[in-house]
Amino acid sequence: MKNIINKKDVEYVARLSRLKLKGEQTEKFTRQLNTILEYIEKLNELDTSKTEPTSHVVPLRNVRRKDFQKPSPTVEEVLKNAPDKERGYFKVPPIIE
Amino acid sequence: MELHKSTAHELHNLLVEKKISSLEITTSIYERIEKLDKKINSYITLTKESALQKAKGVDKKISKGEEISSLSGIPIAIKDIISTKEIRTTCGSKILSNYIPIYDATVIEKLKKADAVILGKTNMDEFAMGSSTENSAYGVCRNPWNISTIPGGSSGGSAACVAADFAPLSLGSDTGGSIRQPASMCGVVGLKPTYGRVSRYGLVAFASSLDQIGSFTKDVRDTAIILNIIAGHDSMDSTSVPEDVPNYTKHLINNAKNLKIGVPKEYFIKGTSKEVEKTILNSIETFKKLGAEILEISLPHTEYAVAAYYIIAPAEASSNLARYDGVHYGYRTKDEGRGARDGDISAIVDMYERTRDEGFGDEVKRRIMLGTYALSSGYYEAYYLKALKVRTLIKNDFDEAFKKCDVIITPVSPTPAFKIGEKISDPLQMYLSDIFTIPVNLAGLPAISLPCGFSSEGLPIGLQIIGKPFDEGKILQASYTFEQNTEYHLKKPKLN
């Protein structure tokens, strides 16, 4: 197996993804991601220097809506699923310490 | 009368003829679910109370002589990845275990308008990531044909519940084969429409450029009926296409003459089971006998589809799943008060990490990391942009092929249903089981999985028929013709 992504890369990626990995998990994911990335290297067999990327498979464009206001749901509905709330706000642990 | 075995159109006729009420149908289906779904685990949430209410309402309409839609009073199951107002929508994940949407997906609005009776929400791989419905926070779903095997995935619950007669039909979603592969493994009809044909508004996003809602039914007629209801342009979905929606039941024509069927040589590869290969070749023979013209075609970039897909889908997923962070809805860690563990992160980041660590399963984490890596600084061009270019090549392959044929026939899956646990520890092997379905999503095409035979162990095998963009009609015609001339769709698993 190739070493395309190392433990440090995995830790960096986990942090970017807001996932905290525990000791063994990092090693397991490093191993599995390497297997997958090695398979993905297959793509390099293809010359795509003259190929345009496809980000949208259906050739739509210019989808726009009118600037018409519609009523918003009530604050109760908006906060219905909130894990924590206070005085009409979503409540979270301190952002700035 | 065994109501649970009936198709939607059969039930519709019984309702119109007033031989039976919607309440009776709904009640009898729930009885069966309550008795037997313990074995299968196809539902995550049942909505019996509101369903019975709805059934009674439809019965009232019928008794008043009001005209009813083709799905009025017909029970339907919904994959738990489609947003249902006031009905918990978990996506098979712990992170949404307490999430109750405040809005309906467009397809749900359409079903409600058609007076369909929503039975409940079906089991699935977490956030549709998986091919076996083993990655569910609500327990493994089993294949009604053999409960030691998987039902396929990710829409395993939606496929299994139709196969087990726990619903006459159901909705699923398909990003890389998540409708067709379980349909094939459970011996039911599964259609993934063209990307943009059915509104994605309210379909919880896995990979936005690939996801599409589709159906599971017991026969092709029901596929046409439900597509009539759910297809169409939606102003809430910028990627939904303003194309006319034909009456799909008009395409149910038993005629394969003049039908040009392409058979891509790249889809008959080593790794495909002999039984599957033989069954597909038999089906092609059937079409030939029915007067179809069979052409060998080439889709030369097929072997790169899985690799491209496993960059594009995880990349989009890593962004789509960023919103599950315990702030506005869904699960939040119980440990939030503990604050930062190791000085270098703030309390809010600590909350995010704990919530996501506890809320997501391994497969979801794996794909989020894979996608994040592919998009991260310095890798975007080598991975993501490269994959988008290969996507162009794959799409071009199909465009070329469809200059010569009307539909393309391939296997759905290289093997029939495999054993529970068989591939769970080897992600790459699991990914490769979608090798025949993934190219279709990359190209945004419509495709169906149709029962076409059984393995020596009695497990169903599916036939994939791929159509041109927005040409679901042709797929339906080919499928209907095949179904009318074979009996595979009539065989039922024995559950009791």
Add this chain to the structure above:
Amino acid sequence: MEYEPVIGLEIHAELATKTKLFCSCSTKFGASPNSQVCPICMGLPGVLPVVNEKAVEHMIITALALNCTITRQTKFDRKNYYYPDLPKNYQISQQYFPFAKDGFLEIKLLGDEKKKIGIGNIHLEEDAGKNIHLENGKASLVDLNRTGIPLVEIVTKPDLRSPEEVEIFMDTLRDILLYTEVSDCKMEEGSLRFEANISVREKGQTHLPPRVEIKNLNSFKIVLLAIKHEIERQTKMLEKKEKVLQETRLWDEEKQITRLMRSKEEAHDYRYFPEPDLPPLFISEEEIEKIKKEMPELPNVRKERFITKYRMNEYDSRIILSDKETADFFEECLKLGENVYPGTSIFSKDIANWIAGPVTRYLNEHNTPLSKTQITPQYLVELISLVNKGLINQNTAKNILPEILEKGKAPQEIVKEKGLIQVTDEEEISQAVDKILKENQQVIDDFKKGKTNAFSFLVGQVMKSTKGKANPQTVNKLLKQKLEIL
């Protein structure tokens, strides 16, 4: 050694739309928390964005006003980062195909020198919500009302060389955004926000040293303070041969300094990629032409015209062009002056003087915009014409102005009601002068001794005795004549 600062700005302006960029929630400022929020802007699972056409229109106007090349196929990208006021944890923005690029804004420096400030690109994106940090430090609160409001981000090239240039640039840009009604530019409501990139180098050099980014600049005043402080800080470092690092700093309102942003986060890695939920926008030539036709004349162009065509002075032009409404008022008055009172001596100069003078003074004293008063172009022209025809004098006109502004009464009517028509009859004025001269022998003596203010005192007394209605020129003339023969 002489140093010079190299400054670039990033400006975020909220676009003046009724609804948010991707959903139909209201954008009104000041609503109670989370009352202008829907499944789409709160990023509930399964929702999708649809672009507001008005925002696109505003973007085209902005691009034209800033002389940018509009990207024909413009696309949206996702910018990924975690923050509680960003419910999807990605912002829909534009990275790879921004709306428009390579433009400039010409600013007029002191002494009539002109300078083009390059615009790197402008792009459309959604705003984030607001976080409130509880004082006890135990929690933060999140309000999503602002989440999803359309923003235009304008990125200048590092072409600014002094805080003075920055100030003129900001003024000019704000005038344009206000004028074209693209944004209400209310900094106190967060509609207009700035970030600055600053570096300092030896004068004459052309390389770009590592730049320091300053965030959290919430008013024009703060932008300038922060820039001045940062220039000083970096200059001092260079003088001490210290190395200035590329970093992000915040303006510390309390200490009035910039300080290093405390960050527990890793370096930003935004992982931009094309937004799969939004097809590209195609901006056609016809669409651009249509908007060009409907676009108001830009303030800087209009100013040039006012100065050359009407020979308006710099001071008057700045006041009259400070907002579109006043400038439109001015032009309306001009039109009326030419059409309604042909042959009368209504000159642009008079109108400019009145608007920049008494009217503006009144507005400033009462802290009210022109639109909130009752005056119409017709009334102002009428008032000026009354003066020019000699029917009332300048003072009377100024005295009745508040009544016109407040009650919307026609000047003619006020003059008639109060009997303010100017007395021009020499006989009548002569009698009044005689009377005053009789009563003020002492003042006459003073005048004869050479006290000049004695004369103005006498004029004042005559005016007072005629209740201000006497023609001041006649009063002057008669007084002079009579004093000479006394």
